[in-house]
Amino acid sequence: MARCWSIHQLDVKNAFLHGDLQETVYMHQPPSFVIAKSDTSLFTFKHGDDMAYLLLYIDDIILCTSSDTLRDRLISHLKIKSPMSDLGPLNFILGISISHTPSYMLLSLQKYAQEILERAGMGTRKPAATPTNTNAKRSADSGPPVADPTQYRSLAGGLKYLTFTRPDIAYALQQMCVFMHDPREPHLNALKCILRYIQDTVDHILHVYPTSTLRLIT
CATH class of the missing domain: 3.30.160 (Double Stranded RNA Binding Domain)
Structure with a gap:
């Protein structure tokens, strides 16, 4: 670029x-x-x-x-x-829609995000303004185990791919992936909070701008 x-x-x-x-x-x-x-x-x-x-x-x-x-x-x-x-x-690869302008590039996984919401059965749940509650304290043994651990892992894994164009959920999702081996109800509620946040921001896209330097920064 x-x-x-x-x-x-x-x-x-x-x-x-x-x-x-x-x-x-x-x-x-x-x-x-x-x-x-x-x-x-x-x-x-x-x-x-x-x-x-x-x-x-x-x-x-x-x-x-x-x-x-x-x-x-x-x-x-x-x-x-x-x-x-x-x-x-x-303009489209691996589920990512790509648009070009003279100044920047737009990357979107909106359709994929909608598919995750449908798979999670979010329906018309109340949207969330932020992807996580930073004041909440969660531990590995907090609350009863979830009824379907496989669904928890499937949703968390699906959201992981979404972070390619939605880095705003990366931190919140990383916190929930820590408990994938034995997810509990509070962890599932936190995962649903991320889903409700996506529901409210499903049209958000990633803007990629060119830089004045060609150095690779990690």
């Missing part, structure tokens, strides 16, 4: 992976295949002033290049190796 490079999305055509099989198939790697010590999914290219970054997730590719000419050239080379479709500027 800092250099206003183009970001395109490609999709590798793997229709054969989605066929309906009548029998169970077990596969093993060929003898010549060596498992790498690192699972590389980010690839870089640099030649003179030309630079490109390619991010691969299964059959989805995000390609960021320093020029449109380089982008078209790389896509042509990739299509020689595997049939793929150029989906144009990046």
Whole structure:
């Protein structure tokens, strides 16, 4: 974003992976295949002033290049190796909706958040103004165990993915994930507080702005 490079999305055509099989198939790697010590999914290219970054997730590719000419050239080379479709500027990947403006990028998981609320059966519960009560004291053995620990873990895990575009719930959720091994009723109530907060802010999206420096800060 800092250099206003183009970001395109490609999709590798793997229709054969989605066929309906009548029998169970077990596969093993060929003898010549060596498992790498690192699972590389980010690839870089640099030649003179030309630079490109390619991010691969299964059959989805995000390609960021320093020029449109380089982008078209790389896509042509990739299509020689595997049939793929150029989906144009990046706008949706892994459930995340992406919008671009001249000044910033917008990331949204609104549809995913609504699905979590439906799965939790929140309905028309009273919304919460904040994701957590900072004054509440919770311990591992506070209150009776929840009736369905699996549901608690499922909702907490689902909310974990939502933090990619909703960092405002990250702290509150982290506090509840501590009790996933043995969730109690007060923990479930706190988790529902996060859900009620999301219900009130389901249209919130993450704004990503370019910076004047290209340093990676963690």
